[in-house]
Amino acid sequence: MERNSEAKELLREAIDEGRWAGFEVLNETERTARLVRRLKFSWAIPIFGLLLSFALAIAQVSFYLAKGLPLERGSLQWNGLPFLLVTGGYLIHYLMRREERIELAIGREGKLMVKGAPSSIVALRAMLRPRSLTRSIVISGVLAAITMILGTSQVGFIPVPTPAARATIMHIPVIIGGLLEGWPVGGLLGLIFGMLSFLLAQIPVFKDPLVAILPRIFIGITAYFTYRALRRASLFWTMVIALILALLALTFSCQTVDTSLPGAIAMAIVALVIVAALIYLALRREREVMAIAMAAVVGTLTNTVLVLTVATLRRYWTPGVALGIGITHGIPEIIVAVIIVLAVILPWRQIETGRGKEEF
């Protein structure tokens, strides 16, 4: 009897979690529920594209004003592009839309069965997984071991054509730990990464604990909170975040035009890609994927920005040099981090849940 009510509660919880992921209840019986989600046309997207175009214009004008250059007809270029890209992409997406269904049922043994789209199962499973101290301890230990291996062997570095000659991937276990087990584990792993990087450092900057250890503690923490904030963000908030990110990146890229033109172009492209990916994932309601990817971006940025800021404050580098390192290292590291974090966390969550029909 008790088991029956427990099972019902499980079904209830699963349905509620599905609503967060944008599903609506199609029909519901005692032991089963059918959820469906359809894409509705949203005017918010073209309006967002328009705002993005204005943002680009404002960034350009501020650039000309800051430089004291006269505003001419040719000063404003490529302003319509964000609007056209966003609206065009959205129209294509809307015309190719499909509806998604998942079915929930209580199995014979009182366990919940799910059939349908894998990413929604991921969301459900993530919520229902029990937290345990033992798991936190063991996963921190294992990820710390990976950090050590990456640090002491040559696998942990990717050659990039810059003065320091390598992009690190040692912060990836930290991000993964934060995402899987919460901010305390993320902070601890960051501390371990920092201590390792302090112990194994070859350039004088990282022989300073303030540069090597302190900023690293925050990688896992910011990654975790980004993930948590974005997992349930609505389309509106996602677009607000995308707008802020795009504004930041565009202003930054306009400011760096003088220092390095390729750097500025790379920044602008990265900004556009991030915005496009955010909106695309938000539309497909792949909240998990979006949140994980953004957490990887934010975690990596925390590392790059904080380390460079502290190093500049401690006068190891001039702001110009730090900026150059930030662009040449930050971007490759972000790309690698997003790829690897997604390649690890998505299959991991699905191993726990399985594709298609699986009990959990």
Added chain:
Amino acid sequence: MENFELLRHITIGQYLPKGSVIHRLDPRTKITALMLLALVISLNATFTGNLILFSFCLVLIVTAQLPWRYIFGGLKPALPLIIVLAILQLIFYGGTYVPPNFAPATLFRWGPIHITTGSTQLVFVSTLRFLELLFLTSLLTNTTTTTELTHGIEDMLRPFSRFGLPGHELSLVATIALRFVPILALELESISKAQASRGAKVGGGRFLEATRQITALLAPLFLNALRRAEDLVLAMETRCYLGGKGRTHLIHLRLKLADFLALALLSIFATAMLFWRNRFLI
């Protein structure tokens, strides 16, 4: 095949049973010593100071009866990188780096390439520092069993438990990490062999290709590691592991005469090195 033998090059985290004086010291003594020496090493930025510290590390390795080939074998994969970094530092840091104990003089200048006595010192010191710290960390883990290390760390963290620091849990994290280093290194080795036998290139390549290669190695490594972690969690939970609360120990660590002696000698050495840190002529 050289590329695949990762484990041979990872000297951190493996216990070598030798029974030397250093092996028999209390783990807490060794951890304190490591921290003290790391501090001294990070603060000394002179030629002489680092030479003294480096010879001190070599003496420690001899006392611990560790095989030279084993210790230096760990350096092999890092060697090209050390050399590249050293050359870059030598060439580009000349204009900006100011040594703490003498004014730099230009040795060679051509375009952006600027070699000074300061940058030669920087190269020398940073390479030696890297070696010293690597030797010391491998020395600690090569002469101390993981059980001893756990007890040592837990014991040293106990005073902080009053402020809510979970000493037992943290030391368990450290133990698991050290225990998993060789396992995961082997795992990485077999993954890279498996990828290579499927025709994937291992090593080399520029950014995009290197990224693809590394993803092909790291994604399975992480997933296997997490799977092993889940097994361990299951094993611990079936044995009713509940964390450090109310746990007692079979082994109680006690400091012996040798430990006090070692600590006293070390503090004298460290104080002297700290006092003289930027007062050597070169």
